[in-house]
Amino acid sequence: MFETFAHTADLGLRVRAPELTAVFEDAAQGFLAVLIDNPEEVAAVEEREIAIQGVAGKVDDLLFDWLNELLYLFETDRMLFCDFDITVDEAGLKATARGERFDPSRHHAAHEIKAITYHGLKVAQEEGGDWLAEVIVDI
């Protein structure tokens, strides 16, 4: 599950999930909800394979790079993704992402995301075993 939180001029994304792959999936859903106001209107009609190389022990950088990749695919291909199959291991992340191209007549634009930032970037396992991730996006 994800929620957004206020951060001065920008927005934060907070994700809690029982396992790491779900953190990446929920963060991507959160990313979509920052971009547009009606994420439920995005249909899974196109598919993209995404691979991101990881560095052992740097799962926060992996989350940063993952969201950055989604931003890049939106900016250059107008792709909005709503459905994911993700695997995460020491080598990095592999994902099949499904979605469709942004259509301003159906998708209600909410924010332009300038960048994913390093400020307060956090991915950690909590005492009960759940994962908590926080990332702030520059609007």
Place this chain on the structure above:
Amino acid sequence: MKAAYTGPLERVNEYCWRIPRSYKQGMRVDGLIYVSDALVEQVRQDQAPEQVANVATLPGIQVASLAMPDIHWGYGFTIGGVCATDPQEGGVISPGGVGYDINCGVRLVRSNLFENDVRPHLDTLVDALFRRVPSGIGRSGKYHFDARELRRLMLEGVPYLQGRGLASEADIAHTEAEGRLEGAEPERVSERALQRGADQCGTLGAGNHFLEVQVIDEIFDANAAAVMGLEEGMVCVMIHSGSRGLGYQVCDDALKKLRGVPEKYGIELPDRQLACAPVLSPEGADYLGAMRSAANYAWCNRQLLMHLARETFAEVFGRPWEALQMSLVYDVAHNIAKFEDHRINGGHKKVWVHRKGATRAFPPGHPETPSLYKKIGQPVLIPGDMGRASWVLVGQPGSMEQTFGTTCHGAGRVMSRHQAVREAKGRRIDEELAERGVVARARSWRGLAEEQPDAYKDVNLVVDVVDRAGLSKKVARMRPVGVIKG
């Protein structure tokens, strides 16, 4: 990060407060914040003063880590922050001191139309501008540049557009740095940045970016206003945008490349977002070459946006824009780093001045001020929120003496986006603005809600500080009558 600042803030004079160097280990200079009694309590509300102190630890920093009255929390560096570093003393260059939106800035276009000429056609005009000027997310511009053309545009800046009939000699003369930073190295701009920038030159973007039709409300310096061709009641166009996805990507690439670099040069940083490299290092040179390219792209972006606005006015009023005398008053950058000559401790030095949410304000007689403005000083453009006011100022000698030729850049947010949306629940911000005589068009309700006037500090209070502190002088105040947002 939301916590209030509890460190020292000592009064220097009526408009300046100091964070002494002794506050924090590693500070090489004091922090100085230009702010009035009316604003100082707001400044303490977040960690921005702590960021001013953090910047004071950067190698090679000169005189003081400075902040303007529109100071608020930013990534690493505060918004409204000014920091000058000397390369000869190991001075660094930091992408965080420029910001994600490299050369975000403002331009002002005058006209020979007055409010009475425009009022009857205001809805038509604003609708036409909204149709023709691309704004919001996921929208391409009218202009598309392939990779080869983009590289030339980034190398040559606005003069490249002159070759295509999209800019005039006068436009170039009235753009900061004449629309071109020397030393741009487009080959240092990544493929990703080129792709993000390919169809975004000539697009407004979203967030706080805007195009406004404004009316000059009051003149404060009749002589300076006359030199700029500004009169009470005159209709102007103000454009606020930057380097779009290309610039954001250049900053993002630089932050990634700088992972581990401060450590390599033995630079200890109190915050990861202050990532930097010595100016005189391969990593520093790499960022500078790319940053200057993105800055040139941003000037071209605002030039193309102005061109679209001129075409729209011509269509609506049935006369060419030249006949409407829509000349560019000036264009300023407020997110940039420039290599400039400044007087420091009695001598002259060339330093890298980082201005992040801060505007250059060169005084009368400065060699970089265009000939038309030599006697009055460089025009400074301060956008406010969409309900209140924007300002034209001119640079004053005090800026060279105190702030490396710099003044404020805008109002600064006081409300978070969440709070602004909560406050706007069940309201129609566009209708409220219409009651105040402002026709607003935006791509999203949320965009208008988040950018509503109450979300911002009163720009008039900010301008009062820089005026009284002698950094820049009031010339004219404008009020919006038409607003285009993303």
